[in-house]
Structures are given as C-alpha cells and as structure tokens.
Amino acid sequence: MEPSSASLDRLGRQIAFIVEVDKLKEIFRQTLVINSRRQENDAEHSWHLCLVVITLAEYANDPDLDVLRVLKMLILHDIVEIDAGDTFAYDTVGMSDQHEREARAADRLFGLLPDDQAADFRALWDEFEERATAEAKFAAACDRFQPMLLNLNTEGASWRKHGITKPQVVARNQHVAEGSQAMWERISALLDEAVANGLLPAQAPAK
Amino acid sequence: MEPSSASLDRLGRQIAFIVEVDKLKEIFRQTLVINSRRQENDAEHSWHLCLVVITLAEYANDPDLDVLRVLKMLILHDIVEIDAGDTFAYDTVGMSDQHEREARAADRLFGLLPDDQAADFRALWDEFEERATAEAKFAAACDRFQPMLLNLNTEGASWRKHGITKPQVVARNQHVAEGSQAMWERISALLDEAVANGLLPAQAPAK
Numbered sequence: 001m002e003p004s005s006a007s008l009d010r011l012g013r014q015i016a017f018i019v020e021v022d023k024l025k026e027i028f029r030q031t032l033v034i035n036s037r038r039q040e041n042d043a044e045h046s047w048h049l050c051l052v053v054i055t056l057a058e059y060a061n062d063p064d065l066d067v068l069r070v071l072k073m074l075i076l077h078d079i080v081e082i083d084a085g086d087t088f089a090y091d092t093v094g095m096s097d098q099h100e101r102e103a104r105a106a107d108r109l110f111g112l113l114p115d116d117q118a119a120d121f122r123a124l125w126d127e128f129e130e131r132a133t134a135e136a137k138f139a140a141a142c143d144r145f146q147p148m149l150l151n152l153n154t155e156g157a158s159w160r161k162h163g164i165t166k167p168q169v170v171a172r173n174q175h176v177a178e179g180s181q182a183m184w185e186r187i188s189a190l191l192d193e194a195v196a197n198g199l200l201p202a203q204a205p206a207k
Numbered sequence: 208m209e210p211s212s213a214s215l216d217r218l219g220r221q222i223a224f225i226v227e228v229d230k231l232k233e234i235f236r237q238t239l240v241i242n243s244r245r246q247e248n249d250a251e252h253s254w255h256l257c258l259v260v261i262t263l264a265e266y267a268n269d270p271d272l273d274v275l276r277v278l279k280m281l282i283l284h285d286i287v288e289i290d291a292g293d294t295f296a297y298d299t300v301g302m303s304d305q306h307e308r309e310a311r312a313a314d315r316l317f318g319l320l321p322d323d324q325a326a327d328f329r330a331l332w333d334e335f336e337e338r339a340t341a342e343a344k345f346a347a348a349c350d351r352f353q354p355m356l357l358n359l360n361t362e363g364a365s366w367r368k369h370g371i372t373k374p375q376v377v378a379r380n381q382h383v384a385e386g387s388q389a390m391w392e393r394i395s396a397l398l399d400e401a402v403a404n405g406l407l408p409a410q411a412p413a414k
C-alpha cells in the first residue's frame with residue numbers, strides 16, 4: 001500500500017507521480033515497432049512523437065509555434081491511458097465514452113501532484129484534447145503521423161489486421177493538415193504508394 | 208535495401224531518420240520497469256526522463272534553465288546506443304571506449320538528416336556529453352535520478368544483480384548535485400533508506 005499523497009511534501013508528491021506513470025510502459029498499442037514487430041507501448045510512442053516534433057517542427061502551419069508547449073503536451077498526452085487503456089484509432093465504439101474515461105483518469109493521475117502543477121498539467125492535456133491552438137493541432141498531427149509511418153514500415157500490419165481501408169485512414173487522420181499541410185501532403189502520397197503496393201485496400205470489398 | 212539518403216529530399220531524409228531511430232525501442236537497459244519487472248528500453252527511458260524534466264525543473268540549480276534545450280538533449284541523448292549498445296553505468300571496462308563508439312554512431316545516425324539539422328542535433332548531443340552548461344548538467348541529473356528511482360522501486364533489482372554497493376552508487380551519481388542540489392539530497396536520503404532496508408549494501412563484503 002502506498003502512502004496517501006496528502007502525507008507527502010511537494011517533492012515527495014512529484015516523485016510519487018513520476019513512479020506511478022512508469023505504468024505507461026505497460027500500455028500496449030495496435031501499432032508494431034518496425035524491427036521486432038512486437039506491439040509498441042505508449043511510453044515509446046510518446047518518446048517517438050517528441051522526436052518527430054523536434055525533427056519536423058519547421059513544417060508546422062504556424063511559423064511561431066511554441067515547441068516547448070507541444071513537447072509538454074505530448075509527454076503527458078497518453079498518461080490517462082494508464083487507467084483508461086488504449087483506444088484503437090478506428091474503434092468507434094470504444095471512442096464513444098473515451099473522453100469521459102480519460103477525464104476520470106486525468107483527475108486521479110494529475111491529482112497525485114501538488115495542486116498548482118496538477119492544474120498546469122491538466123490544462124496541457126485539455127488543450128491537447130480540444131485541438132484548438134496551433135500547438136495542439138501540431139501535437140495532434142504528430143500523434144497521427146507517427147503511427148501511419150510505423151504502419152507504412154511494417155507492411156500495413158495494424159491496418160491489415162483490422163481490415164482498415166484507405167478512406168478510413170484518410171477520415172481518421174486528415175486533421176494532420178490542420179497542424180501541418182506539408183506533413184499531410186507527404187503522408188497522403190505515401191498512403192497512395194501503400195495502396196499501389198497492396199498494403200492498404202483502396203476501398204472496402206463489395207458485399 | 209533502403210534508398211541512399213542522398214537521393215531523398217529534405218523531408219524524405221528527416222522521415223528516414225525518424226524511421227531509423229525506431230530501433231531505440233529495441234535497446235534494453237539493466238534497469239527494470241516497476242510493474243512487470245522486465246528490462247526497460249532506451250525509448251521508454253527517454254520518455255520518462257522528459258517527464259522528470261517537466262515535473263522537476265523547478266529544482267534545477269540554475270533558475271533560468273532553458274527547459275526546451277534540456278528536453279531536446281534528452282530526446283536525442285541515447286540514440287547513439289542504436290549502434291553502440293547500452294553501457295551499464297557501473298561497467299568500467301565498457302566505459303573505456305564508450306565515447307568513441309558513441310561518436311561513430313552519432314556520425315552515422317545524425318548523418319541521415321539534412322546537414323544543418325545533423326549539425327544542430329550533434330551539437331545538442333555533444334553538449335549533453337560535455338556536461339558543462341546548466342542545461343546539460345540538469346539533463347544529466349535527470350538521467351541519473353530516474354534509474355535510481357526505478358531501482359528503489361524494484362527492491363534494488365539491478366544493483367543486487369550486479370553486486371553494486373552504496374559507495375559505488377554515490378560515486379557514479381553524485382553529479383546529480385551539479386544539476387540539482389535538491390534532487391541529490393532527496394535521492395541520497397532514499398539511498399540511506401535502501402541501505403537500512405537491506406536493498407543496497409553499505410559497503411563491499413570483507414574479502
């Protein structure tokens with residue numbers, strides 16, 4: 001049994017949070033890592049998104065992007081999945097109550113922190129979820145761009161496993177363009193190649 | 208066989224880099240993740256360090272810390288291990304040629320990028336390695352603080368496996384204080400507790 005965080009000092013609460021979110025390394029996603037083809041976990045995914053940000057920030061639609069805020073959002077964005085689990089991007093049933101489940105998780109997890117920091121981190125997560133600011137739009141673009149890249153480099157493994165077609169990929173991911181027109185154009189071209197190479201069906205088979 | 212990066216445009220080279228460093232998810236460390244007790248990999252570790260930075264930046268010795276530069280260093284700091292492998296913090300033989308092996312890896316991996324960005328990322332990695340700036344000292348402090356936290360929360364698993372004693376832990380990690388005196392004081396107190404609880408020998412057994 002862990003001590004209640006109320007009995008801890010400021011640094012103690014922060015350390016309790018850092019220890020608790022170690023669990024992000026145990027939340028597995030549908031996407032496969034490229035070499036060993038095992039499922040990727042949320043912690044690895046979050047690191048990879050940070051790398052995408054610092055590598056591709058020059059392509060953000062907003063030339064005055066606050067890169068630090070984008071990184072903070074992405075470091076934190078999936079922590080709620082420790083309680084709420086990963087919802088597959090094409091799981092429309094799971095998505096119906098996803099935000100509610102994740103908001104409860106945010107209350108518990110950020111609540112481990114001192115109040116001022118809990119409020120800061122919660123505001124970053126809310127900003128990411130609302131996708132209204134330039135920073136949130138670019139963060140969301142990276143969060144959609146990276147799984148497509150992994151799919152393209154694993155012969156479309158998670159698309160094929162779930163029978164996902166190109167129109168579904170486009171519908172789910174086209175908001176990449178709101179964060180980065182250039183990244184959307186490139187990934188669209190790569191999706192067309194995947195269709196041409198038979199990794200992604202152009203449309204659902206006729207019934 | 209991948210296309211030589213010379214034939215790619217700027218965004219193509221950047222995407223090739225993002226895809227190549229996916230391999231960081233396959234480089235395993237001596238430290239165990241807390242719940243499942245499997246070895247942690249470098250990508251997860253890098254994410255966890257970023258989380259430590261945004262949670263504990265207020266404890267940096269330098270009140271004017273550039274947090275964005277700290278994060279960039281930590282996102283990139285272990286990428287060289289894709290070629291050079293992880294060198295255990297207490298492996299003094301492996302450490303003798305570690306920097307040389309890692310510098311070759313940096314040449315190859317950052318060399319996948321457009322020249323200007325390769326130079327930027329290499330400069331960040333060099334800054335981290337030299338540990339001279341306030342940002343590099345705080346980044347290094349986080350890079351030592353997090354594995355100690357994991358050890359303290361896995362009954363000292365990687366210390367015990369390798370017969371590491373408290374004086375070795377202190378000698379290897381006391382530079383945490385150069386980045387954050389407060390983090391060093393707290394982790395020192397936690398190390399004393401670990402000794403009291405029998406997780407970390409106070410000294411090597413008499414011969």
Ligand SMILES: [Ca+2]
Nearest residue numbers: 077078081087
């Ligand atoms: Ca997610």
